[in-house]
Amino acid sequence: MAGLSKSVLLVACCCLCFLSVSSLIERLEHPVKDDGSLSFMVIGDWGRKGKYNQSQVALQMGRVSERLNIDFVICTGDNFYDDGLTSVNDPAFEKSFSKIYTAKSLQKQWYNVLGNHDYRGNVEAQLDPILGSIDRRWICKRSFIVNTEIAEFFFIDTTPFVDKYFLNPKDHTYDWRGVLPRKDYLSKLLKDLELALQDSTANWKIVVGHHTIKSIGHHGDTKELARQLLPILEENNVDLYINGHDHCLQHMSSTSSQIQFLTSGGGSKAWKGDFDELNRKGTKFYYDGQGFMSVELEQSNAKIVFYDIFGKRLHVLDLFKGVYSAM
Template identity: 35%
Template sequence: MKKIVLLIACFAFLNAGAQGYLKETESGYQGKFIPKLQQEDDALHFLVLGDFGRHGQYHQKPVAEQMGAAAITLDIDFTISVGDNFYPNGIESTQDPQLQNSFEDIYTNTKLYENWYVALGNHDYNGNIQAQIDYTKVSRRWQMPDTYYSETFKLKDGSKLLMVVMDTNPFIDGYYKKDNDMYENIIKQDTTAQRKWLTETLEKTDAKWKIVVGHHPLYSGGKRKNSDDIKAFEKKFASFFDKYKVDAYLCGHEHDLQVVKPKGHYTTQFLSGAGSEVRPSGEREGTLFADNQAGFMCFSVTGKKLLVQLVNEHGDIIYTTEMNKK
C-alpha cells in the first residue's frame, strides 16, 4: 500500500510540472510557471502592468499570481508600471497603508522583487506624488527617482535599449481645471522642460531600441475612444514619437489590453491597463488586438527582436506579436 501511495504521489508531482506548476530557474528557485510562454535566448525580459492598486480587489490578486509565474518562467530582469498605482487618490506618505496593502503584500513572488520602474497616473496625482518618489529610498524594488526619468539597458549582443518614463499627466488639457483634485499638483509641473528633456534624451541616444512609458494612451478603441483629451495627447506626441523612432509606447489608463499601430506611424502602442478592474474594450483604425481580459504583458528583447506576449489572469497567452531589426 505504501508503495502505491508513493507512486501516485510521484506521478502527481511530475504531472504538476508538466502542467505548469514546478520549474527550476538558474537561481535554483522553484514555483508555478507558464510553460507556453516563448523564451527567447539571451533576451532582456520584463513585465508591463498598469492601473493595479486596489488592495487586491477585482482581479488584482490572480493577475499578480500569474505575473509571478511569468516572472519565473522568463527569469525577468524588471517590471514596468504604467501608472495609476494606488486607487482612488494616490498615497499621502511613504508610510501610507496602501503601499503595503496594494503593492508589497500583493506582488510577493521572489522574481517580482526585481526592480519596478514606475510611472505616475492621474489617480496618483490626486495624492502626494512626492511620496511615491520618496518611496524609492524605502523600497528595494520601487524605482521612481523623479516624475520623469530614463534608464538604458545593455543587451547581450552589446546593443542597448533605452527606456524613457515620462509624466503624461501635465500634458492632459482637461486636468487644468481649478475644481479638479489634481489641479494643485498639475500646475506645479513644467511641460516645456519635460518636452525639452524628452527631445534631448531620444535624440542623443545610441540605443538600438527606444521604448517610452507613460500613463495616457495616444490611441484607444475603448471607453475613451472619442475623448478630446486623448485626441489632443495624440496630436502632441504621435508624430513626435515617430520622428525619434520610438519603437514602442507603453501606457494604460484604459482598463483593458490593446495593441495599436495606425497606418503610416512608426511607433506601436501597447496599452496594458488591466491589472485589476477591467472595462469594455474596442477597436479603432490600426487596432491589432483589443480585449477586456484582466492581465499584463511580457516583453523579451534581443538586439534583433522585440517579442511581446499578452497573458490573462488564468495564465493563458491571448496574443503574441514581435518586431524585428537587422
C-alpha cells in the same frame, strides 16, 4: 593661451553640469543578461489592495516572470486607487504593493510612472526615496530614462498634458506641486525628451507613459498627447509606446510610422464591453479584461505577449527591426 584654454574648459564643464542638473529627465542604468538580452513585465492600473483580481494577476505574473527570468517590471501608472497615497506612511503602499507582488521572481526593480489617480493624492509621497527603503524594489519618478545595452526606456509624466484635469477637475483635487507653471513644465519636458531621443543610439527606443495615445478603449485617444508628444516619437524612430489608463489589454499599429501602441492597464479592475467598435483602424488586438504583458528583447527582435488572469496567452507580437508579425 594655456590659461585661456583652461578657463574656456571650466566654463564648458560648468555649462554641461548645469544642463544635466536642470533636465527634467533623470537617467538610470540597468544591466542586461549575460547573453545581452532583456526581459520584463508590464502592468498598469493595479493598486486596489488585492481586489478586482489584482491578486490573481499578481500570481500569474510571478509564474511567467519565473519562466522568463525577468530583469525588471514596468508599471504604467495609477498605482494606488482611488486617490494615490496620503503620505509615505500610508498603509496602502504595503497592502496594494509589497503584500501583493510577493513571488520570488518579482523581487526585481519596479520602474513606476504616475497616473491621474496618483496625482489625486500626495504625489511627493510616491516620489519619496523613503518608499524605496520600505520596499527596495520601488522606483517612481515623474520622468526618467532607463538605459540598457540594447534599449533605452523613456518614462514620461503624461498627466499634466491633459487639459480636463486643470479645466474641469469635477470633484477631484490634484497635486500639481512640481509641475507649475504648467506651460513651462510641459515645454521643457518635451524639449528634454526630444533631445534625449535624438542623442539615443539604442537599438530599441521604448517610451512609457500612463495615458493612451491611440486606443479604442473607454478613454480613447488622448488628443493632447497625439498633438504634442506623438510627432516627437515619430520623428525619432520610437519602436514602442507603452501605456495604461484604459483598463484593458490592447495592441494598435501606427498607420504612419513603425510605432506599436501597447496598452497594459488590466492590473485590477477592468471595464467589460466598454470600447469603441467604430474606431478600429490599426487595431490588432483588444481584450476587455484583467491581465498583463511580457516583453523579451534581443538585438534585432522582440517578443511581446499579453496574458489573462489565468496565465493564458491572448496575443503574441513578434517584432524584427522594421518588420513585425502578430498572432
